[in-house]
Amino acid sequence: MATRYGHELSDGRVQCDLCPRACKLRDGQRGLCFVRARADGQIVLTSYGRSSGFCVDPIEKKPLHHFLPGSAVLSFGTAGCNLACRFCQNWDISKSKEVDSLSEEASPRAIATAAKELGAASIAFTYNDPVPFMEFAIDCADAAHELGLRAVAVTAGYICAAPRAELYAHIDAANVDLKAFSEGFYRRVCGAELGAVLETLEYLSHETAVWLEITNLLIPGANDSDAEIDALTSWVIGHLGPDVPVHFTAFHPDFKMTDRPGTPPGTLSRARRIALANGVHHAYTGNVHGTEGASTSCSGCGVRLVERDWYEIRRYRLTDDGRCRSCGTRCPGVFEGPAGTWGPRFRPVHVPEVVAR
Numbered sequence: 001m002a003t004r005y006g007h008e009l010s011d012g013r014v015q016c017d018l019c020p021r022a023c024k025l026r027d028g029q030r031g032l033c034f035v036r037a038r039a040d041g042q043i044v045l046t047s048y049g050r051s052s053g054f055c056v057d058p059i060e061k062k063p064l065h066h067f068l069p070g071s072a073v074l075s076f077g078t079a080g081c082n083l084a085c086r087f088c089q090n091w092d093i094s095k096s097k098e099v100d101s102l103s104e105e106a107s108p109r110a111i112a113t114a115a116k117e118l119g120a121a122s123i124a125f126t127y128n129d130p131v132p133f134m135e136f137a138i139d140c141a142d143a144a145h146e147l148g149l150r151a152v153a154v155t156a157g158y159i160c161a162a163p164r165a166e167l168y169a170h171i172d173a174a175n176v177d178l179k180a181f182s183e184g185f186y187r188r189v190c191g192a193e194l195g196a197v198l199e200t201l202e203y204l205s206h207e208t209a210v211w212l213e214i215t216n217l218l219i220p221g222a223n224d225s226d227a228e229i230d231a232l233t234s235w236v237i238g239h240l241g242p243d244v245p246v247h248f249t250a251f252h253p254d255f256k257m258t259d260r261p262g263t264p265p266g267t268l269s270r271a272r273r274i275a276l277a278n279g280v281h282h283a284y285t286g287n288v289h290g291t292e293g294a295s296t297s298c299s300g301c302g303v304r305l306v307e308r309d310w311y312e313i314r315r316y317r318l319t320d321d322g323r324c325r326s327c328g329t330r331c332p333g334v335f336e337g338p339a340g341t342w343g344p345r346f347r348p349v350h351v352p353e354v355v356a357r
């Protein structure tokens with residue numbers, strides 16, 4: 001499909017204006033994300049209506065710990081990504097150049113209908129970044145809203161201002177992957193710019209109603225020093241405030257970064273301690289078992305509000321509108337009624353089959 005974010009340059013090329021990478025394309029060329037290309041003089045999205053697969057999983061897996069806890073979310077991705085992270089943990093999807101191998105075809109309406117049928121409270125654009133396929137993501141979000149469901153974006157936040165405003169007008173919650181806190185890391189390891197991501201975080205926090213959580217994947221020897229974690233979490237406090245949750249998650253050697261081990265659990269706990277000491281109210285450890293780093297505590301009285309082990313809720317002490325049952329302090333986030341009961345299950349689904357039955 002034709003897209004709106006592009007303009008012609010004096011040398012005859014067309015520049016894509018969706019993300020700061022600003023690919024300049026001649027007819028037939030594809031951008032770095034591979035799914036946007038130039039055809040007939042304009043920028044087109046080549047992956048509309050196609051997906052690499054669907055799965056119903058817990059909202060905690062996104063990770064979102066303060067958005068309809070315990071609920072199920074119909075998750076899917078397409079192909080391609082507008083970053084070039086050497087450590088990509090989903091590279092088979094994000095770096096796919098086999099657009100034809102996108103095995104599932106599904107319309108926005110079919111996806112929303114399947115989500116509703118399967119008992120999900122939301123749909124999520126995940127596995128690969130929704131930015132390069134934003135027109136499809138927007139249509140899916142609108143279809144979800146028509147059926148009373150929410151829309152979630154899991155993203156690196158690398159997007160220009162105008163399309164960012166358009167995309168997030170349709171999104172209810174986002175987990176933004178803040179990959180490090182140095183321009184050098186972003187340039188060298190991700191082929192991107194930290195400043196553009198920080199702008200997205202501030203935009204979401206201050207100028208939208210989108211519920212925001214942050215993920216920081218810690219890579220041994222690359223972005224896991226005390227000083228960098230201190231700088232990152234101090235920035236969060238100073239620019240976003242104490243109520244934006246931060247998740248520290250574990251790296252495993254993959255793609256072009258296989259020269260180092262996975263993240264030790266102790267690194268995640270150390271990062272969480274630094275975040276809490278800097279004033280982040282809700283800091284989590286992810287991809288590891290253990291209730292301490294996975295649970296939500298009240299910022300008013302300290303009582304454990306939601307006890308989790310990995311993606312499973314073991315105990316829930318919030319009122320239906322998200323207040324602490326002990327002291328009444330409001331827990332930041334989106335809470336509606338009791339916790340969901342989906343549990344830690346992952347259930348791959350075939351959308352056309354669900355819609356047909």
Ligand code: SF4
Pocket residue numbers: 016017018019020021022023030031032033034036037081082131132
């Ligand atoms: S969205 Fe894709 S084509 Fe457009 S500028 Fe970014 S990487 Fe390039």
